[in-house]
Amino acid sequence: MTPPMLEITDLHASVEGNEILRGVSLTVRTGEVHAIMGPNGSGKSTLAQVLAGHPAYAVTAGSVRYDGKDLLDMDPEERAREGIFLAFQYPVSIRGITNSYFLRSAVNAIRKHKGLDELDPLDFLQVLEDKLKVIGWDDSLMNRAVNEGFSGGEKKRNEILQLAVLEPRLSILDETDSGLDIDALKTVAEAVNKLRGPDRSFIVVTHYQRLLNYIVPDHVHVLAEGRIVKSGGKALALALEEKGYDWLKPAAAAGTTA
Amino acid sequence: MTEHFVGQYRAFASNGAAGAPEWLRSLRERAITRFVEVGFPSTRLEQWRFTNVQSIAETPFTLRAARWDAGRVPLGAVVTTLGEAIQRWPDLVRAHLARYAPVEANPFTALATAFLADGLLVHVPAGTVVDEPIQLTCRIPPGAGRPMAHPRLLIVLERAAQAKVVEVFDAADGVSLTNAVTEVVLEDGAQLDLCREQREGAQSYHIATTQSHQGRDSRFVFTTIALGANLSRHDINAVLDGSGAYLILNGLSVLGQRQHVDYHTTIEHAQPHCESHEYFNGIFDGESHGVFNGRIIVRPGAQRTDSKQTNNNLLLSETARADSQPQLEIYADDVKCTHGSTVGPLDPTALFYLRSRGLGAAEARGLLTYGFGAEILDRVVIPGVRERLDRVIRDRLGVPELAPAL
Numbered sequence: 001m002t003p004p005m006l007e008i009t010d011l012h013a014s015v016e017g018n019e020i021l022r023g024v025s026l027t028v029r030t031g032e033v034h035a036i037m038g039p040n041g042s043g044k045s046t047l048a049q050v051l052a053g054h055p056a057y058a059v060t061a062g063s064v065r066y067d068g069k070d071l072l073d074m075d076p077e078e079r080a081r082e083g084i085f086l087a088f089q090y091p092v093s094i095r096g097i098t099n100s101y102f103l104r105s106a107v108n109a110i111r112k113h114k115g116l117d118e119l120d121p122l123d124f125l126q127v128l129e130d131k132l133k134v135i136g137w138d139d140s141l142m143n144r145a146v147n148e149g150f151s152g153g154e155k156k157r158n159e160i161l162q163l164a165v166l167e168p169r170l171s172i173l174d175e176t177d178s179g180l181d182i183d184a185l186k187t188v189a190e191a192v193n194k195l196r197g198p199d200r201s202f203i204v205v206t207h208y209q210r211l212l213n214y215i216v217p218d219h220v221h222v223l224a225e226g227r228i229v230k231s232g233g234k235a236l237a238l239a240l241e242e243k244g245y246d247w248l249k250p251a252a253a254a255g256t257t258a
Numbered sequence: 259m260t261e262h263f264v265g266q267y268r269a270f271a272s273n274g275a276a277g278a279p280e281w282l283r284s285l286r287e288r289a290i291t292r293f294v295e296v297g298f299p300s301t302r303l304e305q306w307r308f309t310n311v312q313s314i315a316e317t318p319f320t321l322r323a324a325r326w327d328a329g330r331v332p333l334g335a336v337v338t339t340l341g342e343a344i345q346r347w348p349d350l351v352r353a354h355l356a357r358y359a360p361v362e363a364n365p366f367t368a369l370a371t372a373f374l375a376d377g378l379l380v381h382v383p384a385g386t387v388v389d390e391p392i393q394l395t396c397r398i399p400p401g402a403g404r405p406m407a408h409p410r411l412l413i414v415l416e417r418a419a420q421a422k423v424v425e426v427f428d429a430a431d432g433v434s435l436t437n438a439v440t441e442v443v444l445e446d447g448a449q450l451d452l453c454r455e456q457r458e459g460a461q462s463y464h465i466a467t468t469q470s471h472q473g474r475d476s477r478f479v480f481t482t483i484a485l486g487a488n489l490s491r492h493d494i495n496a497v498l499d500g501s502g503a504y505l506i507l508n509g510l511s512v513l514g515q516r517q518h519v520d521y522h523t524t525i526e527h528a529q530p531h532c533e534s535h536e537y538f539n540g541i542f543d544g545e546s547h548g549v550f551n552g553r554i555i556v557r558p559g560a561q562r563t564d565s566k567q568t569n570n571n572l573l574l575s576e577t578a579r580a581d582s583q584p585q586l587e588i589y590a591d592d593v594k595c596t597h598g599s600t601v602g603p604l605d606p607t608a609l610f611y612l613r614s615r616g617l618g619a620a621e622a623r624g625l626l627t628y629g630f631g632a633e634i635l636d637r638v639v640i641p642g643v644r645e646r647l648d649r650v651i652r653d654r655l656g657v658p659e660l661a662p663a664l
Binding site: 052053055056076080086088091092094095102106109110113162166 | 605610612616622628
């Protein structure tokens with residue numbers, strides 16, 4: 001068995017005093033794809049944001065180790081430079097900064113961290129073209145301001161494009177399927193599949209099983225009320241599709257209502 | 259409060275300026291009379307609520323002639339002093355000068371018109387296309403005392419003429435007052451790109467009016483950048499007076515310390531099928547204060563008007579402040595008018611987004627701030643000007659240069 005890339009142990013996190021994660025434990029090994037499913041409000045997005053280091057969330061207990069290092073001790077930019085990438089559920093628009101300028105700044109920040117020379121515009125263009133070729137897209141989004149005026153589908157595509165260029169080792173996709181029609185969903189999923197590899201891991205957060213028809217996971221976990229209540233193989237996703245989430249909710253004895 | 263200025267006027271009118279033609283002398287008289295009538299505006303007036311000009315009124319400025327530098331004038335355009343223009347093309351000058359920026363509209367315009375002497379005429383004859391930008395720099399010459407100047411610019415593009423003009427109001431050290439009026443006349447089908455850069459010294463006052471009047475199917479792109487002056491106030495009044503006229507108004511202010519900028523813009527849709535787009539961004543640090551008042555008037559009968567206005571203000575410190583007021587006055591029923599404004603600090607979610615891609619916190623802040631300015635600079639189409647302004651803004655914000663990506 002490959003060594004663990006990410007080890008989450010009894011993670012508790014809250015936002016503005018409300019506890020959202022109530023003891024999440026999860027191990028992701030190199031090369032694995034894990035799906036995290038669950039009803040609205042179960043804490044899926046919070047888990048994704050906490051892993052990326054969103055400052056609005058306070059970790060109150062537990063630990064997260066990434067490559068054996070304490071992830072929670074790192075700033076968001078350090079995590080990114082160490083190979084963690086979060087594809088945002090709601091990508092942010094940045095006025096006045098083109099996608100290519102932004103991406104090159106990000107690539108160079110990561111290269112600098114690795115002790116590599118920064119890419120000049122021409123080198124970067126070459127890297128970009130290679131990546132676009134891999135995922136089969138054109139460069140039409142590159143000279144527009146980051147996500148500014150983008151359609152929902154364009155925003156999600158842009159996240160995957162960033163993922164492709166930044167080459168993270170651990171990618172977290174936070175409801176990348178939300179708001180996408182079936183064609184856009186396939187486009188995004190195909191690109192993600194092309195980026196899979198033995199040294200890369202993925203955590204795919206989704207509300208719907210639909211995405212997992214295209215990005216087939218090795219493991220499926222169900223998050224409810226801030227805890228993982230069930231784990232299984234890809235068949236679990238199909239069972240959820242059929243039966244919904246209610247049968248998995250923690251017993252009323254837990255003292256909370258859904 | 260006006261006595262000192264009237265005294266300066268009397269000296270000016272009886273000395274040197276006396277050689278002007280009768281119509282100009284009576285225009286000045288009318289203007290000073292108007293100025294005395296209304297005096298300096300007080301903050302009790304709605305239009306001047308946020309901008310206190312008392313310190314201007316109380317300063318005994320000495321009249322000086324502004325120094326204009328027109329560089330090398332490109333072929334096809336006429337650039338000449340107003341004095342010479344009055345001699346050579348009296349009818350042209352008389353037909354337009356002070357016709358669009360009336361002395362009744364604003365006490366400072368009245369004051370500027372009373373002292374009307376030093377200025378330039380830019381004239382492009384019908385059908386002439388001037389590609390190369392006309393670069394105009396206006397400075398108050400250094401010298402003792404507290405100088406004031408009332409530089410005047412008249413730009414007339416005849417039918418289907420095209421030109422690009424850059425106006426720079428440059429740094430003057432010490433206390434000074436620049437009270438500038440620019441009038442722009444675009445006849446049918448004319449196209450003008452005008453870029454104005456205000457980078458006066460830290461103790462100076464800069465008051466300005468830009469008044470444009472557009473004919474049918476004309477196109478006017480005006481970008482105004484405020485970087486300097488202790489206090490600046492710029493009134494932009496644009497009249498779309500021929501169907502199919504098109505206007506783009508871009509503004510960017512980058513201020514710090516205790517600087518103050520006040521933009522009052524009025525776009526008047528007087529005829530149907532006209533389009534106007536207004537984009538003003540402000541970046542305010544220190545204890546600086548930005549004011550934006552954007553008024554759009556759609557006259558009766560100006561159907562199919564398409565007008566869009568946005569004003570975004572970024573506050574980089576707790577003590578910086580911005581006031582934004584849109585005003586729509588619509589007297590026609592088949593129009594499309596939208597406006598929106600924002601005032602606030604850097605978006606924490608946007609900061610996190612950039613950091614989650616590997617950018618350091620300081621770099622992320624710099625990039626977001628620079629983007630606020632770049633959004634406007636990207637609209638500057640005059641070759642060379644965008645690049646120069648880009649460097650100035652980067653210096654201001656301490657954002658390192660990154661060569662263009664593609």
